[in-house]
Amino acid sequence: MLPFARVTIIGLGLIGSSIARGVRAGMPGVALSGYDADPEVRETARALALVDDVADTPGAALIDADLVILCVPVGAIGAVAAEIAADLPADAILSDVGSCKASVVEALQAALPAATIVPAHPVAGTERSGPEAGFAALFHKRWCILTPPEGTPAVAVERVAEFWRRLGADIDIMAPDHHDRVLAVTSHLPHLIAYTIVGTASDLEEVTSSEVIKYSAGGFRDFTRIAASDPTMWRDVFLSNREAVLDMLQRFSEDLSELQRAIRWGKGDQLFDTFTRTRAVRRSIIEQGQDDARPDFGRGDH
Ligand SMILES: NC(=O)C1=CN([C@@H]2O[C@H](COP(=O)(O)OP(=O)(O)OC[C@H]3O[C@@H](n4cnc5c(N)ncnc54)[C@H](O)[C@@H]3O)[C@@H](O)[C@H]2O)C=CC1
Numbered sequence: 001m002l003p004f005a006r007v008t009i010i011g012l013g014l015i016g017s018s019i020a021r022g023v024r025a026g027m028p029g030v031a032l033s034g035y036d037a038d039p040e041v042r043e044t045a046r047a048l049a050l051v052d053d054v055a056d057t058p059g060a061a062l063i064d065a066d067l068v069i070l071c072v073p074v075g076a077i078g079a080v081a082a083e084i085a086a087d088l089p090a091d092a093i094l095s096d097v098g099s100c101k102a103s104v105v106e107a108l109q110a111a112l113p114a115a116t117i118v119p120a121h122p123v124a125g126t127e128r129s130g131p132e133a134g135f136a137a138l139f140h141k142r143w144c145i146l147t148p149p150e151g152t153p154a155v156a157v158e159r160v161a162e163f164w165r166r167l168g169a170d171i172d173i174m175a176p177d178h179h180d181r182v183l184a185v186t187s188h189l190p191h192l193i194a195y196t197i198v199g200t201a202s203d204l205e206e207v208t209s210s211e212v213i214k215y216s217a218g219g220f221r222d223f224t225r226i227a228a229s230d231p232t233m234w235r236d237v238f239l240s241n242r243e244a245v246l247d248m249l250q251r252f253s254e255d256l257s258e259l260q261r262a263i264r265w266g267k268g269d270q271l272f273d274t275f276t277r278t279r280a281v282r283r284s285i286i287e288q289g290q291d292d293a294r295p296d297f298g299r300g301d302h
């Protein structure tokens with residue numbers, strides 16, 4: 001049996017449109033409606049027939065919904081929740097896909113104190129954004145982390161879990177604070193490093209930008225992909241997950257200083273040992289089937 005009959009997606013960009021496409025592919029009986037604050041996105045969503053009905057107001061998109069998923073930047077989630085509060089059907093489950101969870105759970109509970117809330121974070125995405133960037137296979141064999149507040153009925157959590165399983169994801173359940181620390185080091189800090197290094201290279205005076213482009217080796221190219229990620233989304237992530245990111249950044253700076261010292265004093269063994277340890281991390285990611293090179297990773301940009 002399908003976990004939901006009528007799903008509303010608020011925010012029809014990369015993630016919202018990928019969910020819509022995944023629902024069409026894997027749960028064809030589900031009625032889909034959607035809303036986006038940007039009229040151009042609504043037009044594109046209509047042209048692509050992403051959902052059955054693209055509404056011109058959030059309230060109109062919510063009629064008879066039994067699952068409502070907020071797919072907007074983290075900094076907009078609280079305002080959107082407040083905007084839909086009067087129209088959210090009493091028995092609907094409210095979810096989101098935000099990349100950080102503690103601040104989001106707090107904002108959702110404040111705006112919708114009576115609602116059943118099951119926050120989610122699909123750990124899957126690309127550097128692209130907008131309704132045309134989405135694809136149905138985005139969540140295949142990716143983790144989707146649920147962070148239900150204490151007291152959320154288990155049956156509601158299980159329905160949302162089943163929804164994501166049908167989109168191809170594997171489910172983990174975590175406390176919001178723990179989620180934010182884990183993602184600070186595995187996702188948020190890497191993005192900050194990429195934004196920094198690409199900025200550093202483009203600020204160099206003695207190296208021209210055409211040389212940066214011409215001689216960019218694999219590692220730098222990977223950084224430029226990540227540093228092309230959506231500025232609004234990532235501004236919001238860093239402001240919302242401030243404490244955990246600052247803590248991981250502190251640890252990173254200390255480790256970087258150690259490597260800096262090893263280079264200065266010619267401590268080859270220390271460099272070699274560090275690089276050997278990190279190589280093992282890459283190997284275990286590949287053994288677990290989580291590397292991007294696997295054949296079914298259908299990125300929109302390849
Ligand atoms: N891009 C990625 O790789 C991933 C993103 N996420 C999370 O998913 C959420 C959405 O990100 P994307 O789809 O990548 O962004 P996106 O920029 O592609 O789409 C966001 C959409 O939300 C709309 N929007 C903004 N404010 C709104 C409002 N007040 N009311 C209605 N619509 C509004 C925008 O017009 C836009 O179409 C974010 O919270 C992000 O942290 C989660 C996993 C991966």
Ligand SMILES: O=C(O)C(=O)Cc1ccc(O)cc1
Nearest residue numbers: 099122123124125126127187
């Ligand atoms: O494009 C990439 O490499 C990503 O890391 C995508 C991504 C971005 C944000 C998330 O919360 C989860 C996944």
